Amino acid sequence: MALQLDARPPGTPAPRATRPSRAGRLSRIDAKYSPYLYIAPFFVIFAIFGAWPLAYTFWVSLHDWDLLGSNPTFIGADNYTRLLADSDFWHSVVNTLGIFVLSTVPQLLAALWLANLLNRQLRMRTGWRMTVLVPNVTSTAAVAIVFGVLFGREFGMVNWLLDLVGVDGIEWKSNRFASWVAISTMVDWRWTGYNALIFLAAMQAIPRDLYEAAAIDGANRARQFWTITVPLLKPTIIFCVIISTIGGLQLFTEPRLFHSGTNAIRGGPMRESQTMTMYMFENAFAPYYNFGYGSAVAWLLFALIAIVAAINVLIIRRLGAGARPDTGKRKGGSR
Amino acid sequence: MSRLWRASPLTYFALVAAGVMSVFPIYWMFVVASRSSDAMGQLPPPVTPGGNLGANIARLFANTDAYFLTGLINSAIVAITVTVSVVFFSTIAGFAFAKLRFRGSNALLMIIIATMMVPTQLGVIPLYILMTKLNLNDRLPAVIMPALVTGFGVFMMRQYAGQAVSSELIEAARVDGCGTARVYWNVVVPALRPAAAVLGLLTFMTTWNDFLWPYAVLNDPENPTVQLSLRALSDGYYQDMSQVFTGTAIATLPLLLVFVLFGRQIIGGIMEGAVKA
Numbered sequence: 001m002a003l004q005l006d007a008r009p010p011g012t013p014a015p016r017a018t019r020p021s022r023a024g025r026l027s028r029i030d031a032k033y034s035p036y037l038y039i040a041p042f043f044v045i046f047a048i049f050g051a052w053p054l055a056y057t058f059w060v061s062l063h064d065w066d067l068l069g070s071n072p073t074f075i076g077a078d079n080y081t082r083l084l085a086d087s088d089f090w091h092s093v094v095n096t097l098g099i100f101v102l103s104t105v106p107q108l109l110a111a112l113w114l115a116n117l118l119n120r121q122l123r124m125r126t127g128w129r130m131t132v133l134v135p136n137v138t139s140t141a142a143v144a145i146v147f148g149v150l151f152g153r154e155f156g157m158v159n160w161l162l163d164l165v166g167v168d169g170i171e172w173k174s175n176r177f178a179s180w181v182a183i184s185t186m187v188d189w190r191w192t193g194y195n196a197l198i199f200l201a202a203m204q205a206i207p208r209d210l211y212e213a214a215a216i217d218g219a220n221r222a223r224q225f226w227t228i229t230v231p232l233l234k235p236t237i238i239f240c241v242i243i244s245t246i247g248g249l250q251l252f253t254e255p256r257l258f259h260s261g262t263n264a265i266r267g268g269p270m271r272e273s274q275t276m277t278m279y280m281f282e283n284a285f286a287p288y289y290n291f292g293y294g295s296a297v298a299w300l301l302f303a304l305i306a307i308v309a310a311i312n313v314l315i316i317r318r319l320g321a322g323a324r325p326d327t328g329k330r331k332g333g334s335r
Numbered sequence: 336m337s338r339l340w341r342a343s344p345l346t347y348f349a350l351v352a353a354g355v356m357s358v359f360p361i362y363w364m365f366v367v368a369s370r371s372s373d374a375m376g377q378l379p380p381p382v383t384p385g386g387n388l389g390a391n392i393a394r395l396f397a398n399t400d401a402y403f404l405t406g407l408i409n410s411a412i413v414a415i416t417v418t419v420s421v422v423f424f425s426t427i428a429g430f431a432f433a434k435l436r437f438r439g440s441n442a443l444l445m446i447i448i449a450t451m452m453v454p455t456q457l458g459v460i461p462l463y464i465l466m467t468k469l470n471l472n473d474r475l476p477a478v479i480m481p482a483l484v485t486g487f488g489v490f491m492m493r494q495y496a497g498q499a500v501s502s503e504l505i506e507a508a509r510v511d512g513c514g515t516a517r518v519y520w521n522v523v524v525p526a527l528r529p530a531a532a533v534l535g536l537l538t539f540m541t542t543w544n545d546f547l548w549p550y551a552v553l554n555d556p557e558n559p560t561v562q563l564s565l566r567a568l569s570d571g572y573y574q575d576m577s578q579v580f581t582g583t584a585i586a587t588l589p590l591l592l593v594f595v596l597f598g599r600q601i602i603g604g605i606m607e608g609a610v611k612a
Contacts (some may be wrong), residue, residue, distance in 0.1 A: 018430075021595070027514065030514045030515055031435075031515065032437070032518075033437075034435075034514070034515040034516070035431040035435040035437040035440070035515075036437065038427045038428055038430065038431035038435075038519075039428040039431050039432065039443060039489075041427075041484060042425075042428050042429070042447065042484045042486070042489055043443075043446075043485075044480075044485045045424075045483050046486070047480035048361075048457075049462065049480060049483075050450065050453065050455045050458065051450075051453070052452065052458075052461070052463075053458030053459070053460075053461035053462045053465070054454075054457060054458035056458070056461040057458055057460055059407070060460055060461060060464070065404045071523070072450070080597050089597060111515055114353060116350055117346055117350055117353075118348060118350075119340070120340045120341065120342040120345075121340065121341050121342055122342050122350075123342075126598070126599050126602065128354070128598075129598075129602050130594070130598040130602065131350075131353075131354040131357055131358065132353060132357055133594075133598070133601075133602060133605075134358060134361065134591075135357050135360075135361075136535055137590050137591065137593070137601075138361060138505060138545050138587050138591070139543070139544050139562065139565075139583065139586045139587045139590060139591060140546060140562075140564045140584075141544070141546050141562040141586070142364065142568065142582075142583030142584075142586050143360065143567060143583075143586045145565060145569045145579060145580075145583050146360050146363070146364050146580070146583060147360065149367075149375070149580075150360065150363075150570070150577060155375055155376055155377070155378060155380070157380045160378055160379060171398055178344060183431065189356070189357070189360065193357060194605065197602060197605050197606055198605065198606070200606065201605075201606035201607070226559055241522055242452070246452065246454055250454055250456050252456075252546070252547050253546040253547065254483060256546075257546075257566060258401045259566075259568045260570050261570055262570065263544075263564075264570060277456070277547070278511060280457075280460075281459075281547070281550075281551065284459070284460050284551075285341055285463070286554065288489065291460050291463075291464065294460050295460050295461075298457040298458075298459075298460065299457075300414075301454075301457060306453055312535055330463055
């Protein structure tokens with residue numbers, strides 16, 4: 001059976017195969033070009049609805065462009081100059097970075113710790129994994145509304161608990177730093193379990209004899225964790241950091257729905273927790289429809305994401321440098 | 336799995352604490368949804384369910400600001416259409432990348448991986464202009480079309496097809512005179528089914544959850560997705576929290592249902608994807 005394989009791919013002795021040459025030609029065309037047909041939908045749709053809009057955002061940002069858009073005027077870098085002098089914009093940049101740091105760093109540390117807990121002989125293994133993942137499968141909008149109530153000034157459960165231990169109620173929505181903490185808590189709650197499962201998967205691929213050798217050398221569990229687990233997890237950590245950076249800097253739904261009322265897009269009365277995406281949205285859509293200005297915000301955010309992602313990768317590379325010569329073996333090999 | 340460490344009571348204690356924190360906000364959402372509207376003003380806050388769920392649901396669906404039923408139907412239409420599309424295009428493209436040889440396949444695959452890193456959300460402004468030109472504003476196709484494919488889906492199916500689809504079987508089908516389309520349908524689809532199911536579940540949940548783009552393009556309050564109905568409820572002048580929470584609970588329910596039924600597969604998909612990514 002195997003002998004025939006290379007000889008004559010399409011040669012079926014079908015009863016009506018009167019013109020095998022034509023069938024053969026068709027099948028060769030099929031084999032050569034059909035792969036392009038199969039991958040084309042992705043590229044066509046992504047080009048129209050993903051890549052083109054992103055690139056065109058830059059073109060729009062160079063114009064004075066409103067909702068009617070009948071004749072957008074080219075104004076060069078004017079939108080950017082105005083933006084760089086716009087204190088509300090810088091306010092949103094600081095908010096975005098603040099919320100990002102508060103939500104990413106504890107999240108990844110907690111995820112590492114949680115993964116370490118899950119990487120043991122547990123009863124009801126799947127049950128625990130599902131429990132820590134359940135925040136991730138809830139509706140973001142719903143959770144933002146629920147947390148908005150939990151962090152309420154008068155009747156919020158968080159302030160009530162704080163009151164029990166003698167701490168005065170906190171203005172979670174109108175104090176800038178407090179609103180960052182509240183929103184970050186929401187993000188942490190949603191993503192810690194998800195990242196923990198990703199770390200757990202990577203931890204399970206670490207060979208056990210490394211730990212045994214370390215134990216013989218007298219390293220305790222904590223030391224083993226920091227000198228074996230964490231360095232070997234570096235590629236996975238980098239992956240999670242990049243994904244968290246891309247997502248975290250574009251944060252929108254959580255801060256938007258944490259606040260309610262007519263001006264919620266500002267993220268509080270004094271823009272306490274307005275992120276850059278919210279500022280883009282405020283300018284670009286109802287009621288202002290200032291597409292040019294909003295697009296300039298989008299591009300600066302894009303630049304910020306690229307810069308922060310690069311810095312993060314550099315920091316993590318540096319942190320783990322020297323701990324181990326090569327950690328990317330398993331990752332690279334499976335590509 | 337004898338190679339794992341034993342779990343101490345402390346491990347279980349920590350896990351229980353983490354579990355309570357994970358579940359409590361969801362549990363509490365259902366508690367408030369089942370109580371009367373004055374539950375919000377009580378201290379200590381109520382933590383046990385009440386008997387008002389039916390009445391809250393009735394008020395929610397009668398609320399003329401939220402168009403909650405329309406929202407549910409619209410979200411179902413969008414999420415199901417997108418899921419079917421993503422699964423179809425991802426399996427067929429993943430198959431092509433994993434099992435068919437063609438010029439440029441490696442470079443094209445790298446492009447697909449790169450698209451996963453692109454913050455496409457930042458392109459909403461031209462997308463809005465485009466939908467205005469196409470006269471699709473306020474209509475569901477505007478929400479559906481940009482979501483029809485994902486780089487993640489193609490990559491995930493490509494990784495899975497590499498190991499799950501047998502090359503011998505493909506060759507055998509070829510010998511029997513199958514073109515690539517029939518190979519896809521008769522050999523590849525059956526082999527990819529488990530991974531395709533996970534992709535479908537993840538896609539359904541993401542799409543159901545989507546907020547920013549529908550918020551930008553569906554401005555007609557009478558034609559929302561369910562997440563936009565929640566926004567309308569939450570931003571309402573008169574805030575009846577037990578009604579709002581009934582809305583959030585119902586909007587979350589399909590996701591929880593999917594998770595309870597297929598949690599094991601979803602976890603498997605996330606963890607396998609992590610090792611391969």
